[in-house]
Amino acid sequence: MAHGAVDERDDAISLLCVSGWSGAAAELTGRLVAARDRFERTFERDPYVALETVGDAEIDCVVASYTLSDLDGLSLLASVRAEHPDLPFVLVAADGSEAVAARAVSMDVTEYVRVDRTGTDATDLADRIATAVSERRTDPGQFSGPGNPLTAVFEEFPEPTFAYEFDETRGAAVIRAANDAFVEVFGYDRERAVDSEVDELIVPPDRQTEADAVDEQVRAGERVDATLERQAASGLRVFRFRNIPLAEADPVDGFAVYADVTERQRRQREAAERRHQLERQNDQLEQLISVISHDLRSPLNVAAGRVDMARRERSGETESLDTAAEAIERMDTIVEDALSLARTGRTVTETESVTLASLVDACWGVIDGPDATLESAVDGLRVECDRGRLRHLFENLFRNAVEHGDGETTVHVGTVTDAEGEPVGFFVADDGPGIPPEDREAVFEPSYTTSESGTGLGLSIVAGVVDAHDWSISVAESAAGGARFEVTDLDVVDD
Structure with a gap:
């Protein structure tokens, strides 16, 4: 050969x-x-x-x-x-x-x-x-010309490989030599493998019809590239099979290369299952959003209209109606926060590169805190994310700082770096009353609040955005004694 x-x-x-x-x-x-x-x-x-x-x-x-x-x-x-x-x-x-x-x-x-x-x-x-x-790099052209290359091929080629010959007497393809990788991956020693019929050694009984079709192609000198299930000593495994036909003058008919793709196939199946699960979860959240936005909000709108009409018709005492109006407004706030929580909890599938400095400024602009101050130091920091959901995160962290402060709150936004000084995330810190250590895990749970007017969903929305991006969030004490939220494990975009 x-x-x-x-x-x-x-x-x-x-x-x-x-x-x-x-x-x-x-x-x-x-x-x-x-x-x-x-x-x-x-x-x-x-x-x-x-x-x-x-x-x-x-x-x-x-x-x-x-x-x-x-x-x-x-x-x-x-x-x-x-x-x-x-x-x-x-x-x-x-x-x-x-x-x-x-x-x-x-x-x-x-x-x-x-x-x-x-x-x-x-x-x-x-x-x-x-x-x-x-x-x-394996190419049939490198197996043409005088000499016997079997030793070099079997010593150097990393994938399970054997030389085959179609034995007319036995009417089958027979293994004439096998490399170390074949012995290691398939688990058959050379004494058993060499001179064995290929189909008898590695083809499962329920795959014989498929093997016959492959044998026919290989025998005709065709190049085959197919994913096949084959029998190893330890059980069934999945391989990418390719044959390398040789010239008629060569002592064997060709080489059979079996790249073990069992783990790759498993990862692909798991990835498909994860995608299916994420799609199902997103569909369920869409249904929940529909129920909240229509089936709950519509009756609230009717109730609010009726209360407003009754207040206009009654020129005297309206204290009870005022209480009812406040309750309806409170329920509307809860509905709006629940919608945000459902929307931000969906897994992120599409992202874009977002400049934090401009987004932070835009989010601060909608916060009702005339005496509060923002100090931002994230110039040049860009992250890969869902822009809309990151906006929800900043708005809720800013709102949380202002609502729990004394009115003249100062909010700091800065960059979190690793031991090498590389940016890995950002922080939002304030100079408010802070969060006791024993409550720092509970603050992200729905309904947790220390404010009489709050819904307790703001920080749950923040946690939902973090989880949807597969980021991490932690709570600590700020330099001023307030709360410091650190969001890390971000996909930071290189400049």
Whole structure:
């Protein structure tokens, strides 16, 4: 069996890092290069230029941040997949969310990495990237020419692989050699595997009809790329099967490559289940919103109209009617807050890059607090989020500070950074009475309030916005002795 010369690029792996200089992908690829000498890194901040680079250069793997300047990482992944469906692609999120992960998996991302403060194991990730690159580089052309390449292939190729020959006497495809990866993943030792019929060893009984069709294609010299369920020693597993036909003069008919995609299939199923669950929860919330906005608000409007009419008709005592009007107004406030709570609790599926400084100013402008003061220090901070829901968060935190203050409240908004000084979120602090330590977890529960006029839903709305984005929130004492709310684990956008 003949093989050509080994590609000079076999040892080096070229990584295209699409990220800002201090972005999540830049930090991760730096650790990948440090972990493996064979990795070479190229930087590109502009995602559109990155697409041209992928088309023009010999790139082995794209490693991209989710948050980019003009195009998010999922859009970049979609564009790469349209032109290069098998190019390894690693999507890196500074914090990430289940919604982003689910969409990435559904788009066949090679790896989705959520970089938290403890870091990601660069060595394991480097090995998985190397495996994906080696799989993609496998080409039937490299198995033509004189010589016997079996030893090199089985020693170097990371996926389970065996050489097969169609034995006319036995009327079946027979395994003639198997590499270490096959022995490890399938769990059959070489003594059992070599000289065994392929279908007899690894095809489940209920998959024989499917296997017969695949055998027919392979025997005809066709290239097959299919997802198949096969029998390993430990049980059924899912593989991406590809065959590499060889020339008639070669001692075997070809190679069979089985990439184990069992875990990927499981993640895709879980992602689909999560999407279905989120859609069902959102549908239930829509029904609740409809009930609250129509079935409750309509009777309240009728009652308010009747009370107002009665007050105009009675020129004398209206004290009882005034009390009824106040009760109706109170109920209307509760309905409005309940609507906000339901709407903000839905899982975020669409986001945009939002500049916090301008949003904070806009939210403060609707707060009824003529003697209150805002001091904002979040210039340059941009986050990936649902703008409308983040607005609800700020408005409720501002309203909470003003309502619990003495009228001349000062509210501070600033940036929260990690140990390296990188922004990871923001805080809202005031100089009011503060929140006792024993109450700091309970403040986000519905109906918790220390105000006679409050509904107790304001901070529940805040918690709903945080949960919907998969962020984190904590309560502490501010420098002035008031309350300090910290919202962290945000997707901060690189400048």
